[in-house]
Structures are given as C-alpha cells and as structure tokens.
Amino acid sequence: MTQRLALGIDIGGTNTSYGIVDRRGSIVAKGTMPTTGHPTVEGYVTALAATLAPLLEEAGPENIAGAGIGAPNGNFFTGEILFAPNLPWKGVAIPLVKLLTTALNMPCKLTNDANAAAVGEMTYGTARGMNDFVMVTLGTGVGSGFVANGQIIYGHDGFAGELGHMIAVRDGRMCGCGRRGCLEAYCSATGIVITAKEWLKQRDTQSVLRDNADTLTARRIQEAAVAGDTLALELFAYTGKILGQTLADVVVITSPEAIVFFGGLAHAGELLFAHVRKHMEDNMLNIFKNKVALKTSSLPDADAAILGASALVW
Amino acid sequence: MTQRLALGIDIGGTNTSYGIVDRRGSIVAKGTMPTTGHPTVEGYVTALAATLAPLLEEAGPENIAGAGIGAPNGNFFTGEILFAPNLPWKGVAIPLVKLLTTALNMPCKLTNDANAAAVGEMTYGTARGMNDFVMVTLGTGVGSGFVANGQIIYGHDGFAGELGHMIAVRDGRMCGCGRRGCLEAYCSATGIVITAKEWLKQRDTQSVLRDNADTLTARRIQEAAVAGDTLALELFAYTGKILGQTLADVVVITSPEAIVFFGGLAHAGELLFAHVRKHMEDNMLNIFKNKVALKTSSLPDADAAILGASALVW
Numbered sequence: 001m002t003q004r005l006a007l008g009i010d011i012g013g014t015n016t017s018y019g020i021v022d023r024r025g026s027i028v029a030k031g032t033m034p035t036t037g038h039p040t041v042e043g044y045v046t047a048l049a050a051t052l053a054p055l056l057e058e059a060g061p062e063n064i065a066g067a068g069i070g071a072p073n074g075n076f077f078t079g080e081i082l083f084a085p086n087l088p089w090k091g092v093a094i095p096l097v098k099l100l101t102t103a104l105n106m107p108c109k110l111t112n113d114a115n116a117a118a119v120g121e122m123t124y125g126t127a128r129g130m131n132d133f134v135m136v137t138l139g140t141g142v143g144s145g146f147v148a149n150g151q152i153i154y155g156h157d158g159f160a161g162e163l164g165h166m167i168a169v170r171d172g173r174m175c176g177c178g179r180r181g182c183l184e185a186y187c188s189a190t191g192i193v194i195t196a197k198e199w200l201k202q203r204d205t206q207s208v209l210r211d212n213a214d215t216l217t218a219r220r221i222q223e224a225a226v227a228g229d230t231l232a233l234e235l236f237a238y239t240g241k242i243l244g245q246t247l248a249d250v251v252v253i254t255s256p257e258a259i260v261f262f263g264g265l266a267h268a269g270e271l272l273f274a275h276v277r278k279h280m281e282d283n284m285l286n287i288f289k290n291k292v293a294l295k296t297s298s299l300p301d302a303d304a305a306i307l308g309a310s311a312l313v314w
Numbered sequence: 315m316t317q318r319l320a321l322g323i324d325i326g327g328t329n330t331s332y333g334i335v336d337r338r339g340s341i342v343a344k345g346t347m348p349t350t351g352h353p354t355v356e357g358y359v360t361a362l363a364a365t366l367a368p369l370l371e372e373a374g375p376e377n378i379a380g381a382g383i384g385a386p387n388g389n390f391f392t393g394e395i396l397f398a399p400n401l402p403w404k405g406v407a408i409p410l411v412k413l414l415t416t417a418l419n420m421p422c423k424l425t426n427d428a429n430a431a432a433v434g435e436m437t438y439g440t441a442r443g444m445n446d447f448v449m450v451t452l453g454t455g456v457g458s459g460f461v462a463n464g465q466i467i468y469g470h471d472g473f474a475g476e477l478g479h480m481i482a483v484r485d486g487r488m489c490g491c492g493r494r495g496c497l498e499a500y501c502s503a504t505g506i507v508i509t510a511k512e513w514l515k516q517r518d519t520q521s522v523l524r525d526n527a528d529t530l531t532a533r534r535i536q537e538a539a540v541a542g543d544t545l546a547l548e549l550f551a552y553t554g555k556i557l558g559q560t561l562a563d564v565v566v567i568t569s570p571e572a573i574v575f576f577g578g579l580a581h582a583g584e585l586l587f588a589h590v591r592k593h594m595e596d597n598m599l600n601i602f603k604n605k606v607a608l609k610t611s612s613l614p615d616a617d618a619a620i621l622g623a624s625a626l627v628w
Contacts, residue, residue: 131470146568148463160566160567160569161567170484256469
C-alpha cells in the first residue's frame with residue numbers, strides 16, 4: 001500500500017474537527033465545522049463531505065487510505081452511533097460508517113472518542129510502545145479506552161471501556177445514566193463543579209468560588225486552587241481520592257503499565273494527580289504497588305482527537 | 315507439528331494433579347501426587363519428574379508438545395511463582411518453568427490457576443468460540459481470568475485478572491491481602507462461611523447452621539439452603555448481591571459475552587446465581603443490560619484444571 005495519508009474526523013456535540021494526517025502523525029491540513037444545524041444525520045454527512053472535498057482534492061484522493069472517526073458512543077463493530085445523548089440527531093442507531101463510506105468514497109472506521117484517543121496515544125503519543133495501558137479522558141464526562149496485548153478492548157459488542165460508569169460511591173450521587181455513584185458523576189469536569197456547589201451550600205468556608213457560583217467551571221476551580229484557595233484545593237483532593245480509589249480497582253483487572261489522562265480536568269496536573277496517585281497506591285493490591293505510571297497525554301489538545309481518529313486507519 | 319499430546323499440571327497447596335491430554339481434550343492418562351512433603355521446590359520438581367516419567371514414556375516423549383502448568387500466582391511472562399502464600403516453599407520468586415523445563419526436557423508454560431481455567435474453557439469448555447469472556451473461580455479465594463480479543467489479558471507484568479481483590483465493600487471486612495472489603499473476603503467459599511459465623515453471633519434466628527458452627531463449610535450452607543434453612547438462603551442472597559454488584563462494574567470495562575463460573579461455591583447454582591443475576595442486572599449500565607450470560611463451567615471438576623493447564627501448550 002503506497003497510500004500515506006489518513007483522514008481523521010472527531011465528532012463532538014458542538015463541533016466536528018477533521019484533518020489529514022500522515023503516517024508519522026503530522027497534520028497536513030485541518031479544519032472544523034459545526035456539528036449542529038443539520039436536522040438529520042444525512043444532511044450533516046452531506047455538509048461534511050462538501051466541506052472536506054477541497055482538502056481531499058488537494059491531498060489527492062489516491063493518497064488517502066481511509067477515514068477514522070471518533071464520536072461519542074461510536075461502535076467499532078457496527079459502525080453505528082448508539083444512544084448518544086449529546087449529539088443532535090435522534091434515533092437508536094445512526095449508521096455513520098455506512099453514510100460516510102458512500103459520501104466520501106473511502107473505507108471508514110468508527111469508534112468512540114476515548115478509544116480513538118487511546119489509539120492516538122499508542123500510535124503517536126505517550127503510550128507508544130506500550131501493549132497494556134488505560135486511556136482516561138476527564139472532560140464533560142469520564143471516558144476510557146483499555147488496551148491489552150497491544151489491542152483496544154472493544155468487548156463482544158464494541159462497548160467496552162466505560163470506566164466513567166464504574167460505581168465509585170455505592171448509592172452515591174445521581175449520574176446522567178440514571179444510576180447512582182458513577183465515577184463520572186464525581187471525577188469529570190462536570191462532577192467537580194457539582195461537588196463544589198454542594199460544598200458551597202453546606203459550608204461557610206470563605207472561597208473565591210462563591211463569586212458567580214452559578215457559572216462555576218472546572219477551569220475556575222483550577223485557577224482558584226493555583227491561587228491557594230482552600231476549598232478549591234480540597235475539591236481536587238476529594239476528586240483525586242475517588243479517582244485514585246477507583247483506579248486501584250481497575251489495575252487489578254488489566255494490570256496496565258500506565259494510565260494516560262487527557263481532557264479538561266487533566267490540565268490540573270499535580271493539583272489532581274498527586275491525590276490520585278496517593279489514593280491509588282494506598283488502595284493498591286501489593287503486587288501492583290508502585291508499578292503503574294500516571295501520565296498525561298503528550299499530544300497537543302487541539303489535534304489529539306484528529307490524530308486518534310486518523311490512527312484507526314492504520 | 316505432528317505432536318498431538320500435551321502435559322497438564324495443576325499445582326495446588328495440597329495436591330498436584332497431572333494428565334496427558336490430546337488436542338480434543340481427552341485425558342489419556344492422569345494422576346496426583348502430594349505437593350507437600352518436599353522442603354525445597356527443587357526436591358518437589360525432582361519428585362514430580364520421577365512420578366511423571368513412566369506416563370511420559372508410555373505416551374512417547376516424541377508425541378508430547380510440551381507442558382502447561384497452572385499454579386497460584388504463576389506468572390506467564392517470567393515463568394515464576396511469586397509470593398504464593400498457600401504453597402509450601404518460601405522465596406519471593408520460584409523459577410518453576412526453568413526447573414521443570416530442565417527436569418522434563420520439554421517446553422513448559424506457566425500461568426495462574428484461574429487463567430489456566432479460562433484457557434481450558436476457551437479451548438474445551440463452555441467458552442468455546444468466545445473472544446470476550448470472564449472466568450471466575452469461586453473457591454477458597456476468588457480468582458479470575460479475563461479474555462479479550464480471543465486472548466488472556468495478562469497485563470504488562472503477567473498479574474492481571476485479580477478480580478477477587480476488587481473492593482466490593484469500601485472499608486469492609488479484612489481480606490487476607492491486608493486490605494479491606496475485597497470481593498474475595500465475601501464471595502469465596504471462605505467468605506460465605508465468615509458471613510455465616512458473623513450472622514450466627516449477631517442474630518437469634520434458628521438455623522441448622524448453629525450445629526457445629528465452628529466447622530461450618532460452604533458445602534454445609536448449600537445443603538442447608540437446599541433444605542430450606544432461612545439463614546442459609548439469606549446467606550446466598552447476600553453473597554450473590556455483592557458478587558452481582560461487583561460484576562456490573564467489571565462488565566463496563568471488558569464487556570464480556572459471558573461470565574463463566576467454576577469452583578466449590580459455583581456448585582450452589584441458582585441458589586447463588588439467581589441473586590448474582592438480579593443484582594448484576596439491577597446495577598448494570600443500560601447498554602449492557604440483558605446481554606451478559608452467566609454460565610457455569612462445562613468441564614468435569616476433577617479434570618478442569620488439568621485440561622486448562624494442558625491447553626496452554628496449544
């Protein structure tokens with residue numbers, strides 16, 4: 001095969017990013033378009049194909065091996081997006097691969113965004129050369145991709161790797177999935193904000209987070225913690241404890257060499273990960289102690305999703 | 315390769331079982347010897363080789379492709395047994411594969427007993443044809459073997475699959491591993507007996523389990539439950555609830571087609587699994603509901619370990 005380029009498409013709830021990537025992970029062309037504004041997925045696919053046409057023409061269609069797509073709830077086996085609450089099109093199963101294969105006239109592969117991130121880290125990022133690691137995305141939700149024996153664990157139905165929905169606190173806080181106590185309800189960018197709002201109500205502690213508390217974000221909590229705000233620091237300690245405890249339970253299953261973090265909340269760095277590490281190790285089964293590296297993604301934020309999606313092609 | 319036989323060796327704390335198995339899973343010869351009575355592992359290996367010699371001679375050494383060994387804490391990558399508290403030889407790392415390869419003069423492969431059981435089920439048992447399943451052994455402890463993409467998940471260090479040491483009850487009962495609340499402390503044959511003894515002390519309920527309570531076993535609890543003893547039935551309900559809840563958290567990670575149970579406590583059948591199923595499904599993330607089969611091993615108890623170990627060779 002002489003084709004040296006791949007198209008990577010990352011479909012988010014608001015925007016779709018795309019890029020043409022060579023085998024070494026350099027993005028030769030890229031752009032974004034809104035995901036919203038198309039009442040049907042067919043309309044969206046037509047608009048996407050039209051937007052991509054000049055890029056593909058310039059790269060030379062004969063040089064492009066195929067397209068990889070990362071999307072929430074994207075299923076690798078069926079090529080469908082299933083029950084994705086954050087995407088604008090309704091329907092139980094959206095046949096994205098089928099539609100895009102026709103519209104772009106090239107082979108397409110789909111997986112969820114966290115699995116795409118894992119493939120990206122394994123191909124171009126901090127997990128290069130690792131056969132066993134876990135990718136954890138700490139964004140609006142908590143996503144994950146598990147790699148064992150050098151392969152993504154898709155599970156028998158393509159839906160494996162839902163770390164965000166492990167129960168971190170039995171009978172705990174309501175999660176968007178309808179159950180209680182999921183990791184995602186505590187350790188996502190959304191989760192830490194919920195904890196902050198609860199604490200601000202329950203406590204009298206002085207905190208800069210009280211200003212405009214209604215529009216609080218994980219980013220603002222991070223800035224407050226950097227500035228030494230006690231409540232903000234404690235929020236990272238609490239969030240890190242829950243994440244660390246839960247990761248100790250994950251390690252016993254797949255024994256990864258590393259856990260690689262990506263996403264908004266991961267930018268907090270040691271503010272968060274010092275606590276994650278402490279509580280993971282405190283709760284770790286002896287044979288795994290001090291063996292599992294905690295790392296953050298080495299891919300540039302803006303490109304990681306495109307790189308990950310494009311790497312599905314190889 | 316014309317070799318059609320494999321040697322399977324299962325090393326337990328008390329006895330070592332061995333057998334010569336053909337590719338279709340028929341045991342053509344087998345036997346047992348005590349694991350104990352040899353102060354050093356070298357002495358044990360010499361005795362084992364001497365015991366095996368006539369069997370190997372009769373089968374024809376040229377027909378035997380190699381030996382597979384299942385042992386507690388056996389490591390597939392290093393060929394060593396590490397920190398196995400139930401085996402008679404001390405030492406951090408026992409180089410079993412090295413010793414046996416020399417003594418038997420054939421290639422040897424080692425893994426832990428639960429992984430060997432998973433390989434056995436995949437090769438000859440109820441998991442034939444499955445690429446993604448979980449093997450759970452409910453014996454003195456709780457062991458497990460995870461299969462994804464048709465391969466055992468060994469993890470980067472060979473120690474993956476320690477389901478028994480997932481925390482089932484945060485800050486719960488002490489486990490032999492020195493931590494609190496492990497699944498094994500509740501849902502093993504040992505765990506259900508501990509629960510029974512606790513309840514007998516705390517409650518006044520009439521129960522046949524009060525007779526000779528000091529020598530209570532999981533088997534007696536099962537017999538009492540079959541006979542309708544209320545406390546015994548409730549013990550299975552409680553044990554099944556904890557196991558079911560925890561399995562719901564396992565499913566989100568590897569999304570298995572089935573969970574296959576083996577070992578003493580698995581003989582309780584629906585007494586236990588009706589509750590496991592109910593609580594697993596009650597706690598299951600929507601996309602996995604009613605998809606994961608709970609099965610029990612189809613291999614005869616006495617032979618399963620030998621079959622599993624021998625299947626490592628192929």
